[in-house]
Amino acid sequence: MKILKTFVLIFSLMFAAYPVHAALNVFACEPEWKALVDEIGGKRVTTYSATTAFQDPHHIEARPSLIAKVRRADLVICSGAELETGWLPLLLRQAGNANVLPGKTGYFEASAFVQRLDIPVTVDRSMGDVHAGGNPHVHLDPRRIAKIAIKLTERMQQLDPEGVRFYQHRQNDFDQRWQKAISQWQQLAIPLKGKRVVVHHKDWVYLFNWLDIKIAGALEPKPGLPTTVRHLVNLKQALKKSPASMAVYTAYQSPRAAKRLAQMTGLTAIELPYTIGGAEGVDDLFSLFDITIKRLLGGLK
Amino acid sequence: MQTKKMFYGKHIPIISCIFLMGAAQVATAKTGFNPDISLILDGRYGSYSNTSSYALPGFMLGGEAGRGETGLYLGHNELIISSNIDDMFYGKFTTAITDENNSTVTELEEAYIETLGLDYGLTVKAGRFYSDIGYLNNQHGHAWDFVDAPLVYRGLFGDQIIDDGIQASWVAPTDLYLKLGTEILRGGRYPAAGSTDGGLGAEAYFVKVGGDVGTSNSWQVGLSHWKADVSGRQAGVHAHGGSTATEIATFYGSSKVTGIDFVWKWSPNGNAREQSLKIQAEYFERKEDGRVDMVGSSPLETTTYKGKQHGWYTQAVYKFMPRWRVGLRYDKLGSRNNGSDADVLGEAGLVTNGHTPSRSTIMIDYSRSEFSRIRLQLSQDDSYSDSDTQLLLQYTMSLGSHGAHKF
Numbered sequence: 234m235k236i237l238k239t240f241v242l243i244f245s246l247m248f249a250a251y252p253v254h255a256a257l258n259v260f261a262c263e264p265e266w267k268a269l270v271d272e273i274g275g276k277r278v279t280t281y282s283a284t285t286a287f288q289d290p291h292h293i294e295a296r297p298s299l300i301a302k303v304r305r306a307d308l309v310i311c312s313g314a315e316l317e318t319g320w321l322p323l324l325l326r327q328a329g330n331a332n333v334l335p336g337k338t339g340y341f342e343a344s345a346f347v348q349r350l351d352i353p354v355t356v357d358r359s360m361g362d363v364h365a366g367g368n369p370h371v372h373l374d375p376r377r378i379a380k381i382a383i384k385l386t387e388r389m390q391q392l393d394p395e396g397v398r399f400y401q402h403r404q405n406d407f408d409q410r411w412q413k414a415i416s417q418w419q420q421l422a423i424p425l426k427g428k429r430v431v432v433h434h435k436d437w438v439y440l441f442n443w444l445d446i447k448i449a450g451a452l453e454p455k456p457g458l459p460t461t462v463r464h465l466v467n468l469k470q471a472l473k474k475s476p477a478s479m480a481v482y483t484a485y486q487s488p489r490a491a492k493r494l495a496q497m498t499g500l501t502a503i504e505l506p507y508t509i510g511g512a513e514g515v516d517d518l519f520s521l522f523d524i525t526i527k528r529l530l531g532g533l534k
Numbered sequence: 535m536q537t538k539k540m541f542y543g544k545h546i547p548i549i550s551c552i553f554l555m556g557a558a559q560v561a562t563a564k565t566g567f568n569p570d571i572s573l574i575l576d577g578r579y580g581s582y583s584n585t586s587s588y589a590l591p592g593f594m595l596g597g598e599a600g601r602g603e604t605g606l607y608l609g610h611n612e613l614i615i616s617s618n619i620d621d622m623f624y625g626k627f628t629t630a631i632t633d634e635n636n637s638t639v640t641e642l643e644e645a646y647i648e649t650l651g652l653d654y655g656l657t658v659k660a661g662r663f664y665s666d667i668g669y670l671n672n673q674h675g676h677a678w679d680f681v682d683a684p685l686v687y688r689g690l691f692g693d694q695i696i697d698d699g700i701q702a703s704w705v706a707p708t709d710l711y712l713k714l715g716t717e718i719l720r721g722g723r724y725p726a727a728g729s730t731d732g733g734l735g736a737e738a739y740f741v742k743v744g745g746d747v748g749t750s751n752s753w754q755v756g757l758s759h760w761k762a763d764v765s766g767r768q769a770g771v772h773a774h775g776g777s778t779a780t781e782i783a784t785f786y787g788s789s790k791v792t793g794i795d796f797v798w799k800w801s802p803n804g805n806a807r808e809q810s811l812k813i814q815a816e817y818f819e820r821k822e823d824g825r826v827d828m829v830g831s832s833p834l835e836t837t838t839y840k841g842k843q844h845g846w847y848t849q850a851v852y853k854f855m856p857r858w859r860v861g862l863r864y865d866k867l868g869s870r871n872n873g874s875d876a877d878v879l880g881e882a883g884l885v886t887n888g889h890t891p892s893r894s895t896i897m898i899d900y901s902r903s904e905f906s907r908i909r910l911q912l913s914q915d916d917s918y919s920d921s922d923t924q925l926l927l928q929y930t931m932s933l934g935s936h937g938a939h940k941f
Contacts, residue, residue: 284804285749285803285804287749287802287803287804287805288749288803288804288805289805289807292806292807292904294752294799294806294941295938295939295940295941296744296746296752296754296799296941297711297742297743297744297745297752297753297754297941298709298711298744298745298746298752300705300711300713301705301706301708301709301710301711301712301744301745302709304655304705304706304707305707305709318938319938320938322937322938323937323938323939323940325650326624326648326650326657327657327705327940328655328705329652329653329654329655329656329657329703329704329705330653330655331650331651331652331653332653334621334650334651336621457903458903459856459857485803485805485807486807487807487808487856
């Protein structure tokens, strides 16, 4: 035990925790939630995103740096609906931070506060990476983001009572700008209505549901499984019967499959940002939808 | 990296009903009170150029140590049950079902509880668990990147240290990951053996430090120390020059192991889906002081024994395209053992006769999904003086809701 005590002493001196000035230390599983917390929290929060737009949020390793971040977090905000089951439970178990465990005020699952789509009637591993709780990629519908923002604000107010008015003011301001932006996006996206689009993975369900775009097929034979040549050939056959306008993929997915299909069929392959940082100029939630819609419209030409 | 996304058939109607009722507040679909149950299926084929019995000169082998069987055989088929017990505790139970000499043997590998909400970075674990020393020790065999354990794990730990006890660990509130931990163990199992000191025969200490370099790299370095008062550790597997081993080398004394481990992982932009590289290395050193008896000999053959053994391995595993990985590993061991009776030391397998055990391994594996893997491995094994070319083929599959693996 003496050795342990010495270790503790030496290391507490070496790595003395530096003071955190912000009232709330927030660990976001994905960049979109970091951006939303930043909108509402402003200077009162320090935020960290566990993933970037170039990483697949289904497949993240519970690496040491993430354990260290969760250890110090006041609030953990994630998509939920099983998107992070491969790594978040392990982080929470290893970090020894009681305030951010499921059920506690410091644990916020965004998808729990909105209606989810694609809830399967049955689930089986042979179906690929399906989520029993429904599709977790809820941030791609701005109307759902507006709802989540209200719930998130309440949560931040509970965690940081001194900032109640500050957060409320910022949420009101965000909501005004956001609602205005939503009607502009809807106007812009009218030409996309009813169009058929090939997707890489079922990341786009909420966006397409909002803009009334139809999914013409997926590049993944089954969710989470890599594309095969045979699957592409089948897809090409299906597209002959009922053509699509374009194929879309995200920054974290390999463009190869979409480009291959483009070669085979003459479709345009479009890279969409999917989240903050997923394309140049996408540095907040507003620019995420600005650029997503702009690129989709570009795909129509 | 494996996930638990699935339910069991009978719950689906209930769960679907909950969602159809529009209960959007339900935090996750994991509303069942059933624990996560997963089954690991492991089957192998082994082919060896050498038929003489396995030895590791300078090391008294025991535990699970030894090379695999010849031909088709089953590996470690495991049943794992785990769950959060309540808001304060998590529990895990692992049993391995193996075949030994045509009879089915059940081994209890893990049975522990762990605190969840202790706060301040503290976690306490109690029960039977894999010790957290080294990097590979607390990983299940099915999570290894090669079919078999590194030689240093085989030689010092009998593949892995599993013991009964209590572990306390603390994660520092720093940006750099720092974890300190200690274990008080019963020491009743190999390599401690004997449950001395009133059933508190072994202890362990570890420090782990880790972090990221940019978004593409992450690393971890660990230091660990394990010691035990050994009372009657038997060499389970040991070559005895053709004769039937009725005399069993048995060690009494103190044993201390110190190790350093290192792992570095790279993937482009931190996205391991398409491509990744993992480099790891570990070094261990063991000092032992006591005596070795040849139990079963008459009159009893005995010798004093002062041993110093060390070993290291380094390996790299490269995922060059989705589903496919290749790996390289190199092992090397060394020892310097002294005692009053060189003949007895020799019988106990503690004399090297100038041989330095080493092994080179190459493997390639294919994972259809994160739940299935098929692996081919080729080794040039110079564990002992007869060089052995080994070919191993293995499948590892996991059924059910399997928890995530550690870094």
